[in-house]
Every structure is written in C-alpha cells, then in structure tokens.
Amino acid sequence: MATFAAPDGTTLAYRSIGAGDPLVCLPGGPMRDSAYLGDLGGLGAYRTLVVVDLRGTGRSAVPADVSTYRCDQMVDDVEALRRHLGLDRCDVLAHSAGANLALGYATRHPERVGRLALITPSTRALGLEATATLRQEVTRVRAGEPWYPAAAAALDSMVSGRATADAWQAIAPFFYGRWDAAARAHQAAEPGQRNQDAARVFGAEGAFDPPATRAALAQHRGPVLLLAGEVDLGAPPGLVAQLAELAPGAELVVQPGAGHYPWLDDAGKFTATVSTFLR
Numbered sequence: 001m002a003t004f005a006a007p008d009g010t011t012l013a014y015r016s017i018g019a020g021d022p023l024v025c026l027p028g029g030p031m032r033d034s035a036y037l038g039d040l041g042g043l044g045a046y047r048t049l050v051v052v053d054l055r056g057t058g059r060s061a062v063p064a065d066v067s068t069y070r071c072d073q074m075v076d077d078v079e080a081l082r083r084h085l086g087l088d089r090c091d092v093l094a095h096s097a098g099a100n101l102a103l104g105y106a107t108r109h110p111e112r113v114g115r116l117a118l119i120t121p122s123t124r125a126l127g128l129e130a131t132a133t134l135r136q137e138v139t140r141v142r143a144g145e146p147w148y149p150a151a152a153a154a155l156d157s158m159v160s161g162r163a164t165a166d167a168w169q170a171i172a173p174f175f176y177g178r179w180d181a182a183a184r185a186h187q188a189a190e191p192g193q194r195n196q197d198a199a200r201v202f203g204a205e206g207a208f209d210p211p212a213t214r215a216a217l218a219q220h221r222g223p224v225l226l227l228a229g230e231v232d233l234g235a236p237p238g239l240v241a242q243l244a245e246l247a248p249g250a251e252l253v254v255q256p257g258a259g260h261y262p263w264l265d266d267a268g269k270f271t272a273t274v275s276t277f278l279r
Contacts, residue, residue, distance in 0.1 A: 001059055004084035006077045008068060013059035014052045014081065018044020022085055023278065024078070025051045028096025028122065030202040031069065033058035033193035036186065037095065041267030046275040047091075052081060054101075056198045069201035071100050071125070071208065078105045082112055091115040091278065096234065096260065100125040100208065107209075107216035117225040117274055120235040120260045123243050124203060126217070127210030132159065134238040138231045139174055147173045155233075174233035177257045177265030186264060217247050224250040225277040229258035229265070251277065 003013050016022075017039050027034040034051045035058060043049060053060040055077060056069060067073065078101065082090045091114040094102035099121030106113045123129070139155065142148050154170030157163045176183035224247050228240035237254045244252040253273050258265040 004081060006055065006063075006080050008063060008065065008076075010055050010063045010068070010077075011061040012053065012055060012077060012081070014050050017049040017051060018047060020047045022050050022087065022090065023047040024081060024085075024090050024092045025049050026078070026092065026094040026098035026101050027052070027054065027057075028094075028098040029057075029194050029199060030071075030097035030100075030122075031057050031195045031198035032190070036189065036193055036261075038263070040093075040274075041263030041270045043263070043271050043274055046271070047278060049093075050081070050085065052077075054198075056195045057193075066197070066201060067204075069195075069198040070204050070206065071202050072104055072206065074101055075104045075108050078102075079109055079112070088112075089114045091117075093117040093119065093274070094121065095119045097122045097124075097202065099123070100203075103213050103217065104208075106220060107213050110216060110220060113220075113222055115223045115225070115278055116220075117227065117277060118243075119227045119274075120229050120232050120262065121226065121240065121243065122235065123239060125208045125210065125213045126243060126246060127208070127214070128239060128242050130236050130239045134236040135233060137238060138233055138236050141231060142174065145173065145179065147179055171233070174231075175260040177229065177231055177259040177262075182264060186261065214246055220247065221249075223277065225274065226250050226252045227262060227270075227273060228252070228254045229260055229262050230254050230256050232258065232260045234260040 056062045099118040103125045151171050154167040172187045173179040228237040244250045255262045263270040
C-alpha cells in the first residue's frame with residue numbers, strides 16, 4: 001500500500017497490482033473501500049492496476065473538511081494522483097459511481113485522460129436516470145430464480161415508497177449475474193466497506209453539472225469503453241446505451257449474464273474485453 005497527498009493535505013492510499021503501464025482504477029459505492037474491486041478478475045496480468053481508496057474510505061484518511069467528499073471536489077485528488085505517478089496522461093477505469101468522478105476529471109482535465117473505461121457506470125453526472133421500464137427489462141428475465149419473488153416484492157416496495165429496513169438486502173441478487181456463495185460473500189462485505197456519511201455528501205447539490213459534462217464528453221476524442229452487465233439492475237444496458245449516444249465513437253459492450261460486478265460473473269470475458277480495449 002502506498003500513499004500520496006491530496007491538495008488539501010489529506011493522505012490518500014492506493015495499492016498497485018500487476019505489471020505494465022499504469023491504469024488508474026476508481027471505485028464506486030459511492031465511497032466504498034476499493035477492496036471490493038479485488039484484482040478486477042485478474043486484469044493485473046495486462047496492466048499495473050493503481051487502485052485508489054477515495055478519501056475517507058479504506059486506508060485513506062478522513063479529511064478535515066467533510067464537504068470535500070463531494071464528487072466534484074475529489075477531481076483534484078485524481079489529478080494529484082496523476083502527478084504523483086509522474087504521468088503526462090493516465091488511462092482510467094472507473095466502476096459504478098466512480099464513473100461520475102472519472103467524467104468529472106475528463107471534463108476538467110481532458111488533456112490528461114488517455115483511455116477511459118467505464119464499467120457498469122452511474123450516469124448521474126450526465127443527468128441520465130434509469131426508468132422503470134429499463135429496470136424491468138433486466139429484472140423480469142430473472143423470474144425463474146428461487147430468490148426472485150422476495151427480491152421483486154422488495155423492489156416494488158422501494159419504488160412505491162413502502163420499503164422495509166431489509167429491502168436493500170432482499171434486492172441484492174439483482175446486482176449479480178449468479179447469486180452464489182461468492183456473490184453472497186461479496187455483498188455481505190459491503191456494509192463494512194462503505195462510508196455512509198461520505199456517500200451522502202458525494203452527490204450533494206453542486207456535485208454535478210450535466211450540461212458541462214455532456215459538452216465535454218461530446219468533444220472527447222480519446223477511446224472510451226462502456227461495459228454494461230446484461231442483467232444489471234444498477235446500470236441497465238438501456239441506460240448505458242443512452243450514455244453511449246453522448247460519447248462519439250464510444251465502444252459499448254454488454255457482457256452476457258453479468259450483473260453490476262462483471263469481473264465476478266465471468267472474469268475471462270471481463271478481462272478479455274477490457275484488456276483488448278486497453279491495447
């Protein structure tokens with residue numbers, strides 16, 4: 001584990017995995033310990049993964065000013081990491097909510113971004129939201145799963161404002177391509193890995209500027225990969241396809257049978273897709 005200093009003096013941590021040119025990896029959650037990314041299905045065989053713990057998560061320090069948990073504020077942390085690594089430009093992989101941070105960085109520092117891989121991305125920074133129809137497209141195909149009745153009922157209670165305290169636990173299978181022992185263990189670790197206070201600030205008012213981000217993405221000429229999971233409730237393929245329409249030349253890949261964590265569902269397919277893009 002190595003560290004670097006953010007512009008406000010907060011000590012931030014990252015771990016390096018593998019060999020080859022650096023690939024900066026931004027976790028989602030939002031504000032979840034990067035441990036949940038693991039080694040991204042063995043992607044370190046192709047590049048050196050520089051996996052960051054965002055401020056207040058994992059082994060990174062808690063900032064003196066908690067308002068700096070806001071997504072736009074953390075763009076400066078990414079730039080500080082680039083400088084620390086001595087890179088003129090950096091390739092970036094971002095997962096889920098981390099995509100908002102990556103897009104913010106590409107908006108503010110377009111000349112510093114090489115290849116940009118957004119994995120089951122959140123689209124809040126662009127002002128895009130998943131409709132009920134898009135979510136139903138991925139949930140209904142799971143109707144044959146033994147956990148489906150309870151999960152579907154919990155999801156309906158959340159949509160209608162009648163959710164119970166355990167609703168999030170009940171819908172967890174919708175985020176995995178297979179609800180097996182590995183998925184259960186991965187999901188069970190989440191509560192202890194997420195900084196809930198920081199997560200509430202991450203998307204606070206002013207965190208996102210969709211018109212500016214859309215304009216920057218439209219002008220972005222670097223290679224962009226958008227990887228969606230075929231059965232992902234968090235970032236349904238139809239939503240990721242809308243993001244692709246805003247990024248000229250972006251490559252959209254839908255990984256068959258995958259949920260929100262495609263490297264867990266099929267590491268081989270995931271690493272083949274991402275490593276080919278990075279080459």
